[in-house]
Amino acid sequence: MKNILVFAAICCVAFSSILKAEGFDGERLAAVMEAQPEDVQARYAYRHPLETLEFFEIAPGSVVVEALPGRGWYTKILAPYLGPEGSLAGADYSQDMYPLFGFFSEEQLKAKETWTTDWVAGTAEWGMEDAAPISAFVFGSMPEEMKGSADTVLFIRALHNLFRFENDGQFLTTALQNAFDVLKPGGTVGIVQHHARQEMPDEWAMGQNGYLKYRFVMDAMKGAGFEFVGAIDANANDLDQPSADDLVWRLPPSLVTSKEDPELREKMKAIGESNRMTLKFRKPE
Secondary structure (H helix, E strand, O other), X not given: OHHHHHHHHHHHHHHHHHHHHHOOOHHHHHHHHHOOOHHHHOOHHHHOHHHHHHHOOOOOOOEEEEEOOOOOOOHHHHHHHHOOOOEEEEEEOOOOOHHHHOOOOHHHHHHHHHHHHHHHHHHHHHXXXXXXXXXXXXXXXXXXXXXXXEEEEEEEOOOHHHHHOHHHHOXXXXXXXXXXXXXXXXXXXXEEEEEOOOOOOHHHHEOOOOOEOHHHHHHHHHHOOOEEEEXXXXXXXXXXXXXXXXXXXXXXXXXXXXXXXXXXXHHHHHHOOOOEEEEEEEOOO
16 A cells, blocks of 8 residues: 555656646747847847746746846746746846946936836837736845745846855845745746856856856855756857956957957857856755
């Protein structure tokens, strides 16, 4: 009798995993991607949204939190893919973190005070049809009612500044605690992050140059209570070989170091976007 119960339990777990894996809808996502404007599609070769979102097990109807959504490159794909039955929340850095960058004007810092409403209003102007409802919050001020509601939290090129300024206000600690709290038991965290080579100096790879080392991310996530699930190489780029004098933003699409140097600009374009780790973690059941 005991063996039968054990076998039944194993079957239930396996069947649950299959259902979750089958929740991803590749055809639906491909259709959403095909409908995107040319400037969005131009980045597919570097960002691989189809492979990435499949690895993160994101299904239509899911509740997703997207950290640092910025101008909405992934938002414009996620919202119509999730559909009206799902929901998408953008999560920005704490307002206290932005002065630490040192280059934001007083006007820009003032605008951060209304980011949650401004960003949601901005997404309404994108004309997305049959899209998930969109909301927003700031790390450190997550609404209490959101706790335990999300299926997935995404940190896509969003961790480096949290690491960079951690000692100035525990911004990384707060963001990861919010991620843990907002997830349902068994919910996942998907990370895509500029990946520093192992031989680079640790002090260079603490976020200020855009890159992080694999072990830094692993240690932070495990320290925050998450379990490591796996990794894929979909967003790796072996051509990205920065020196200790380089920033990740020398590469496309930013190209900040070659605005006045056409020859260098073409070299950076030939490298493509950065080498990135793609990791998946899970909140324990």
